[in-house]
Amino acid sequence: xxxxxxxxxxxxxxxxxxxxxxxxxxxxxxxxxxxxxxxxxxxxxxxxxxxxxxxxxxxxxxxxxxxxxxxxxxxx
Amino acid sequence: xxxxxxxxxxxxxxxxxxxxxxxxxxxxxxxxxxxxxxxxxxxxxxxxxxxxxxxxxxxxxxxxxxxxxxxxxxxx
DNA sequence: GCGGGATATCCCATATCGGGTTATTCTCGA
DNA sequence: TCGAGAATAACCCGATATGGGATATCCCGC
Numbered sequence: 001x002x003x004x005x006x007x008x009x010x011x012x013x014x015x016x017x018x019x020x021x022x023x024x025x026x027x028x029x030x031x032x033x034x035x036x037x038x039x040x041x042x043x044x045x046x047x048x049x050x051x052x053x054x055x056x057x058x059x060x061x062x063x064x065x066x067x068x069x070x071x072x073x074x075x076x
Numbered sequence: 077x078x079x080x081x082x083x084x085x086x087x088x089x090x091x092x093x094x095x096x097x098x099x100x101x102x103x104x105x106x107x108x109x110x111x112x113x114x115x116x117x118x119x120x121x122x123x124x125x126x127x128x129x130x131x132x133x134x135x136x137x138x139x140x141x142x143x144x145x146x147x148x149x150x151x152x
Numbered sequence: 153g154c155g156g157g158a159t160a161t162c163c164c165a166t167a168t169c170g171g172g173t174t175a176t177t178c179t180c181g182a
Numbered sequence: 183t184c185g186a187g188a189a190t191a192a193c194c195c196g197a198t199a200t201g202g203g204a205t206a207t208c209c210c211g212c
Contacts, residue, residue, distance in 0.1 A: 034202050034203070036161085039161090045199090045200095050124060051081050054081075100189070110170080112172080112190095115189095118190090122168075
């Protein structure tokens, strides 16, 4: 988890949320999760598996595949 | 974890490995992990986050993005 | 400063992980 | 059909991570 690639992933998720003009509470609400859930994965206190990542991307209003592509281009 | 999408993910990873003609021991070796690691994620006893998925895809000799695309087409 | 909204922290019972070891199951040649 | 190996599953169990409600902080505009 101290693998620098996780930092890139978090940065991307945070950037996507801000670009969408949404708060952690907004995203949490859309996913039926507490705000601490969003806070945690954005700060790397918790990981997201592939399925969760898909759900988060959707909640962010982003294109999941395009988001993954962006990430892989940065860390692959 | 009883979300059916996880089953689709596992099926895909197993199919990719078999298509590549590799064993769990082969993949585990390439990743510097024990065979039980591969056995676990293939049976859903353990989840893979995005970074781990990337590493697994590479070990499988598959194109990570293409693999994600295939998965999202099936479960998104 | 003050009121709120936004985000970070806490707590802690429960669930998951790591990985070496062992048990099962599968494959196939003789 | 039998047995040797290969391949995969299951086990153990201490170490870590997770869930989420509650609370504390931080950050602004006014």
